[in-house]
Amino acid sequence: MEQVLVRASRVYEVIIGEGVLSELGLRAAALLRGRRAVIVTDSNVGPLYARRTEETLRDAGFAVTTFTFPAGEASKNPGTLLELLTFFAKQELTREDVVIALGGGVTGDLAGLAASLYLRGVPCIQVPTSLLAMVDSSVGGKTAVDLPEGKNLVGTFTQPYLVLCDITTLDTLPKEVFEEGMAEVIKYGMIRSKELLELLLTDDAERKRERVIAQCVRLKRDVVAEDEQDFGERQILNFGHTLGHAIEREMNYKLFHGDCVAIGMAIMTRALVRDGRCPESCEKILEKLLKKYKLPNSTELPSERILAAARADKKRRGEKITLIEPKTLGNCVLVKTDFAELARLLELGR
Ligand code: GLY
Numbered sequence: 067m068e069q070v071l072v073r074a075s076r077v078y079e080v081i082i083g084e085g086v087l088s089e090l091g092l093r094a095a096a097l098l099r100g101r102r103a104v105i106v107t108d109s110n111v112g113p114l115y116a117r118r119t120e121e122t123l124r125d126a127g128f129a130v131t132t133f134t135f136p137a138g139e140a141s142k143n144p145g146t147l148l149e150l151l152t153f154f155a156k157q158e159l160t161r162e163d164v165v166i167a168l169g170g171g172v173t174g175d176l177a178g179l180a181a182s183l184y185l186r187g188v189p190c191i192q193v194p195t196s197l198l199a200m201v202d203s204s205v206g207g208k209t210a211v212d213l214p215e216g217k218n219l220v221g222t223f224t225q226p227y228l229v230l231c232d233i234t235t236l237d238t239l240p241k242e243v244f245e246e247g248m249a250e251v252i253k254y255g256m257i258r259s260k261e262l263l264e265l266l267l268t269d270d271a272e273r274k275r276e277r278v279i280a281q282c283v284r285l286k287r288d289v290v291a292e293d294e295q296d297f298g299e300r301q302i303l304n305f306g307h308t309l310g311h312a313i314e315r316e317m318n319y320k321l322f323h324g325d326c327v328a329i330g331m332a333i334m335t336r337a338l339v340r341d342g343r344c345p346e347s348c349e350k351i352l353e354k355l356l357k358k359y360k361l362p363n364s365t366e367l368p369s370e371r372i373l374a375a376a377r378a379d380k381k382r383r384g385e386k387i388t389l390i391e392p393k394t395l396g397n398c399v400l401v402k403t404d405f406a407e408l409a410r411l412l413e414l415g416r
Contacts, residue, residue, distance in 0.1 A: 068280035072205060072287045074294045076225040080205055080283050082276055087118055087232035090166070090193065091126025097227050098189055100162030103128040104154060106177035108137035111169040111195050114238050119168050119193065128164075131157050135176075139319035142172045142211050144220065150180040154188070164189045164227070170196035170243075171203040171323065175218070178209030182224035192226045195235040197247025197275075198324055201254065201282035202303075204229045206290040216378040217311050223295055233275055244272065246324025248359040249306070253331060254282045256352060257302050258289075260396030266355055301400055304381060305390040306331030309412065312375035316367050325362050332356060332363035337415030338391055348392040369412050377405060 067083030081089075094103065103123045107116050112134040120130045133153045135141045154165075165188055167177035174192050181190035192204035210221025236244060248271060255263035262281050265271075271278050286303065293299040310330030314323055335352050338344035356363050365372075381387060387408060389401045 068276060070280060070283045070287055072225070073291050074207060074225050075223075076207075076227070078226060078228055080229040080231065080287075082200070082231040082233065082280050082283065084234050084276075085232060086230055087115065087193065087235070088122050090119060090191070090230055091122035091124070091128065093228060093230065094123065094128070094164055094166075094191055095126040097191075098162060098164050100160055100164060101128050102157065102159060102163035103130045103166055104157055104159060104163070105130060105132040105166045105168050106150065106173060106180070107132060107134055107168040108141070108170075108173055109134055110137040111173065115168060115195060115235060119166060123166070137172075139172055139212070139323075142176050144211055144213070146176060147180055147183075147211050150176065151184055154180065154184045159184065159188055161185050161188055164191055166191050166193055167204070167226075168193045168195065170194065170199045174199050174204045175208070175210050175221070178207075178224060178226065179211055179221055182209055182222040187224065189227045190224070192229045194229065194231055196239055197236060197244050197279070198250050199247075200231040200233075200236075200279050201247065202250045202286065204231070205283055205286050206300075207294065208296075216375075216380060217315055219380055225294075231279060233279065236275060242322065242360075245360050246322035249324035249328040249331070249356075249361050251278060251282055252352070252355045252359065252361075253303070253305050253327065254285045255355075255396060256331065256348070256392055257305050257390065257398040258285045258396060263351055263355070263396055267351070267358070271359070298400070301381065301388050302390055302398055304388070305392075305398055306334065308376055308379055308381060308387060308389070308408070309333055309372060311379055312372045313365055313367060315375045315378075316371045328356050328361035329363060329365050333412060333415035334389070335392055335415070337411040340414050341411070344392050345394065347395055351395060352392075364416065369409070369416070372412060373405065373409055376408060
């Protein structure tokens, strides 16, 4: 088992290990005064893990109810958020009680946002069950739902009370969902860790999953500790995401988030190498890793559509956007640029 302490506006632990889901009840009871818990989960994860989650909470003295919504990004909207808030009200949830986000990134973002809004803040424990949620979205306090105008446009920064990653839940994850999570893992290597890139190249990330997840969480912890509210350094975590989010939206969320991030990282790295601003080794290693972990590196979408969607990105500041540029292996820098330059790079990198 690995434990990582996150020091943000709340200090909390991220526990990573086999079977740690069974510790949820006791860990939650030790952290909280209330004894009412609402589990939020989706129609894929609920049938697999809701019962075990309910049991561990009940054994620790919690009264438990479960809210299940249809799996998929389409549910991450203000309508589902309102349904969830109404459910909390019907359960008479108080600020001493707890919301348990059981599932992948959509569940964590939605439940985290609802918990942060209800009564101006009810404790939330993240129990991520996908690789992507374990290494990225469950840690660091970003919560959100989408609007038709763009992804994650309505949200808060609200840190969880605990993140519990039971890596055995990855066993039931469809292969392609594990693979999309690998895009975020590769991202961490590209932005901050040559050592992680080497591990991913020479070893099998799935076999070493506990170590790999803990390594990503440590990297994210350091970034979040420095810039919790995403005003500067934290934007480094958006490598591949400006183009990635735009592609995701233009594909109507039919392509996985991780796949879109992989395409975004590949286009940007190719462009910067061709522009003489990034060593070829970055492109070579990135392409090798994308291939090894079965991730895409290009899209057929017309550039105009990608650019139009990128303009609606929440990361935009006026006419400027921050690009994340690989400089050496395991090191990226932030560069403020305009949309004309983004358009030029997009053409160059395709
Ligand atoms: N997923 C990017 C961040 O947490 O900032």
